[in-house]
Amino acid sequence: MSVLGALSFPLSTGRDLVYLVVAIGFILTLKGLSSPRGARRGTLVGAAAAAVGVAMTFTDPSLRTPVPGVNHALNLALMLSAMVVGAVIAVPAARLVKMTAMPQMVAIFNGVGGGAAALVSITEFLKLPTGTVAIYKIAEVLFGVVVGAVSFSGSAIAFAKLQELMTGRPVTYPGQQAINAVIGLGILGLVVAALATSNVALMVLVLVLSLVLGVVFVLPIGGADVPVLISLLNSFTGLAVAASGFTLDSNLLIVAGTLVGASGILLTRMMSTAMGRSLPNILFSAFGAVVTASGAEGGTEGRTVRSGTPEDIGVLLAYARKVAIVPGYGLAVAQAQHTARELADALAKRGVEVYYAIHPVAGRMPGHMNVLLAEANVPYEQLKEMDEANPEMPTTDVALVVGANDTVNPAAKNTPGSPIYGMPIINADQAHNIVFLKRSMRPGFAGIDNELLYDPKTTMLFGDAKESLQKLVSAVESA
């Protein structure tokens, strides 16, 4: 203190300046993550900035200023224990999670962040002195509660969908839109009432209804769209954090929260563009109804599926000139990315030209598949984005679809009623031959039938993606 005093500015100014540096660190983090080269460094800068910010916060006056009834030693002990417990849970969870389960992990971490922001707002509400509070203070608190709670419960449902604790299909029921509207209006009414009275019971009701809203908001969204939703909820959490920043007069929280809120909206739009859908279409379309309709009309009876032996398919591949591997989530689940590379290597050894046709949302998130294939050391020049791969398809001898379904479904081009109509797809149907490696005839994540499976050019090889690929590797090597 005395040293800082000699520098003739108070500790609080020093703390604010440090927070400014932290905020700049976060901007650099987002900037770095926008390019492959700066991504890793950006993350490290962000983590370091966050650590400095947290360390500096231990000097905050709220941790020492004597207040009747506050035992600062107890509060500090609780704080440190909660931080240690949090870190002890978070680090192994984040380290050990399978790469395929990353989307769920992001959903959880996002949800707890939203929950934390909501709790900050709630606790501040409890601290407000009664009677003399400016109305905007209560408004900030309530905004934080609503958005944080929606993000929390919405992320929980998104997690359950991705983890397959519940169905990935859209959950719909009669009067859904009306019920959601009533809940939304109910929250609005309660917020107005709470603004007028600053009543704690009303605030609790707002909290409960907001949690319900988060659930009903996410339920009708189909599993394939959940990643876009997580990005949106991520943006929501940012806004809730910004609201907490207003409540606590914290520039750092406002800047960090708003950065995430704004960039999250933009990222969400980029993702939905990659899926060829508009954001409102993803969020509010009556997805479920259309699914059942097209499912009924495209009944599977009377159509034949041709399945082949690994040896047949091995020969087909070995004597092809150009082979496209179209990876999907099934490849990721089976951890088959390394085996896929082995097959590509075996084919390349025979002089077959091999490339990977990557749909922007292959896997479960945009860019997810690139991460998995990079992990398997697939040469970068063999990875072709959809726009690059599609012109090659008509001259491709075999499109080997490994655990993908919706991203090659021609219904997206041909069936206007289909829920995925308009989504850009990999044009595997234009290849001379199509081979599907699939576990079963079950429809993909979007829950719709794929006519390509019944195409006369198509051969099926049923089974686990990794085992099937291994069989193909030996078949190719002995062909």
Next chain:
Amino acid sequence: MSVGLVELFTIFVLAAFVGYEVISKVPSILHTPLMSGSNAVHGIILVGTMVVLGDAHGAAQLVLGTLAVLLATLNLVGGFVVTDRMLEMFKSKPSERSSPGTAPAAEGPRPGGGAK
């Protein structure tokens, strides 16, 4: 007091523009890491939860505040660790491999460690 609000609002609006501009050009392969990274950034709510718990009094505030610190720590720590793990996968790119010295050491443990 309303002057303070206007200042905060100014910061909010400017930060919104920065957030929007700073990621305007992102290749789709980085969408997932970027989402994860921005998820980690809002974990800085930890700073807010610390301030809230700092002068909390009464059982309700202490319980809520402690829970808030716990959740925020999960968000902040978990968010950065997950993001870093995703980006580890990009290390083996040919362009990155050209930097001498680091490549052999970095390549050894990754295929096994990264898969689990």
